[in-house]
Amino acid sequence: MERKYYYCEYCGKKFPDVRTLTSGTCAYHPDGSNKGPHKLYEGTEKSKYTCKYCGKQFPSIQVMVGGQCVNHPNGTNKGRHSPAL
Numbered sequence: 146m147e148r149k150y151y152y153c154e155y156c157g158k159k160f161p162d163v164r165t166l167t168s169g170t171c172a173y174h175p176d177g178s179n180k181g182p183h184k185l186y187e188g189t190e191k192s193k194y195t196c197k198y199c200g201k202q203f204p205s206i207q208v209m210v211g212g213q214c215v216n217h218p219n220g221t222n223k224g225r226h227s228p229a230l
């Protein structure tokens with residue numbers, strides 16, 4: 146069987162199963178660092194991920210969320226890129 150991972154939409158960390166993902170707190174949570182759990186990224190694993198706000202492409206979610214987004218709904222560079230599904 147092909148090995149499958151689950152990714153957090155906020156920080157891009159990967160987990161072997163959803164339970165482990167949702168039971169940990171996320172350093173990139175929108176309410177503040179470790180103020181809430183990781184959020185399951187419900188899209189499929191891709192070779193490139195597109196930011197749903199600005200359309201920029203990144204090789205991984207982890208790389209994407211490391212940058213601030215100029216088209217963020219809260220304002221220019223007021224938040225991180227976020228992966229489209």
Ligand SMILES: [Zn+2]
Nearest residue numbers: 153156171183
């Ligand atoms: Zn996370």
Ligand SMILES: [Zn+2]
Nearest residue numbers: 196199214226
């Ligand atoms: Zn963006």
